[in-house]
Amino acid sequence: MVTTDYHEPVLLAETLGQLDLKSGSVIIDGTLGGGGHAEAILDHTGPDGILIGLDLDSDAIREAATRLRGYGERVRLFQSSFRRIDDIAAEIAPTSIDGIVLDLGVSSHQLDAPERGFRFGTTGDPGSVASESPLDMRMDGLGDRPPASSLLATWSAEKLEKIFSKYGQLPGSRRLANGIIDRRKSEPLETAADLVHLIRELGIGRGRKHNPATLVFQALRIAVNDELGALEEGLQAAIRVLRPGGRLAVIAYHSLEDRLVKQTFRAAAKGCTCPPEWPACACGIEPTLKLLTRRPIVPDGGEIEKNPRARSARLRAAARLEAA
Ligand SMILES: C[S@@+](CC[C@H](N)C(=O)[O-])C[C@H]1O[C@@H](n2cnc3c(N)ncnc32)[C@H](O)[C@@H]1O
Numbered sequence: 001m002v003t004t005d006y007h008e009p010v011l012l013a014e015t016l017g018q019l020d021l022k023s024g025s026v027i028i029d030g031t032l033g034g035g036g037h038a039e040a041i042l043d044h045t046g047p048d049g050i051l052i053g054l055d056l057d058s059d060a061i062r063e064a065a066t067r068l069r070g071y072g073e074r075v076r077l078f079q080s081s082f083r084r085i086d087d088i089a090a091e092i093a094p095t096s097i098d099g100i101v102l103d104l105g106v107s108s109h110q111l112d113a114p115e116r117g118f119r120f121g122t123t124g125d126p127g128s129v130a131s132e133s134p135l136d137m138r139m140d141g142l143g144d145r146p147p148a149s150s151l152l153a154t155w156s157a158e159k160l161e162k163i164f165s166k167y168g169q170l171p172g173s174r175r176l177a178n179g180i181i182d183r184r185k186s187e188p189l190e191t192a193a194d195l196v197h198l199i200r201e202l203g204i205g206r207g208r209k210h211n212p213a214t215l216v217f218q219a220l221r222i223a224v225n226d227e228l229g230a231l232e233e234g235l236q237a238a239i240r241v242l243r244p245g246g247r248l249a250v251i252a253y254h255s256l257e258d259r260l261v262k263q264t265f266r267a268a269a270k271g272c273t274c275p276p277e278w279p280a281c282a283c284g285i286e287p288t289l290k291l292l293t294r295r296p297i298v299p300d301g302g303e304i305e306k307n308p309r310a311r312s313a314r315l316r317a318a319a320r321l322e323a324a
Contacts, residue, residue: 006063007107009036010310011251014297015101016040018249018317025098026050028089028241030082030234033107035064041101042071052092053077054085056140056225059109079140082234089241099247100238104231104257106221108309110139117148118221120192120213131192137217137224148220152189157181167228167256168219170212172204192217218254228260235264239288242320248289249317258296258314265291265318289318 015037019027021044029038032055042051051074055061061079068075078088082102089097111118117136135149152160157177164173179202180189189195196213199205205212222228238248252258267273271287296314303310 006034006109007036008307008309009034009040010103010307010313011297011299011303011315012037012040014315015103015249015251016044018292018297018315019099019101019247021045021049021099024048026052026092026096027099027101028052028054028085028097028238030054030085030100030102030238031104032060032064032077033103034060034109035067037101037103038064038075039068041099042068042074046074049074050092051075052088054080054082054088056081057107057110058141059113060107063109081140081230083230083237085234086237086241096243097241097246098243099249100242101249101251102231102234102238103251104227105253106139111309116141117192118217120196120211120217131196133192134190135192135195135220137221139225145224145226148224149188149190151220151223152180152195153184163219163223164216166219167222168215170204170215170219171208172202172212175202176204176216222256228256231257231260232264235261239268239320244320244322246320247292247317248320249315251313251315252296253312253314258316261314261316262296265289265316269318286321286323288321288323290321292317292319 021041023045025045027041027045029041029051032038032053038051038053042049053064053075058079061077065077076092080088106118110116114131114133117133119131135147137148138145160177160180161174164170164176176199179198183189183198199213199216242248250261252261268289269287269291271285272281272283273285274281274283293316296316299310299313
């Protein structure tokens, strides 16, 4: 395997194990990033397996195209959201998707590139000087969604408070939301440093072990990219396109994502949505998934030591059931 600085793949062996790869398998990687998972999948499905790779980010598509060049026709890459996984699958291989992997969140490249505006410090160290990079945070950088700075400039206090408390579970969400509204009357919040200084001035999260800017930046990133909406749609689309027996493996990095994956898998494994006290099922909804992981698989100490960004990873997997 080629190693690059772009992104270190997380829970790699565990994910490959859950996908049950065979020679000739057709696999979708919905979050290509640096192509680490994709490359290992190609190695385990040779000589004729197909890898369909998606990413919102043109940097990721470029990086993965270079890294996977040697696999030739076996690789098909698309700059697209995994929300569209079913449309893209239909174009390539209407009935034979054997596995799908979603490795959620941002890549190390996105976090580390100052111009993308995901990072609040000048280095990865949370105590470092606040970064002067623009508050953008769009994964696709395409501009069809507004950047984080525009949310801060236009959203109401109620809307801002809601995202800080829901997506960041930030103590002091209302104070920060009101502080943003006050500050923008006199000067816009355009850079990571503008926001970090305001968080400090307001004393948000003072005395806490972790830097509160982590929670604020996470909340903004989730809102800017509608990450939970994309995940909800992407999971349903993935379930629709898998062949019976096909595998779905999802790696989540925070509790909101992991909860959504867990609940979606459980609901699909249960099928029927009738109240439990009803004597018989009236909805007729059949189960579509079999759970393969009752509890999430997490990285071991060795992986976390080598790659601290793996710390919060949670892998869940399921297999598509035969349609009734
Ligand atoms: C953690 S990285 C994936 C790393 C990859 N597995 C590897 O081995 O290098 C997550 C990637 O998902 C992409 N991404 C996030 N949301 C997406 C979406 N809705 N659709 C497609 N790609 C998305 C990001 O742009 C990022 O490149």
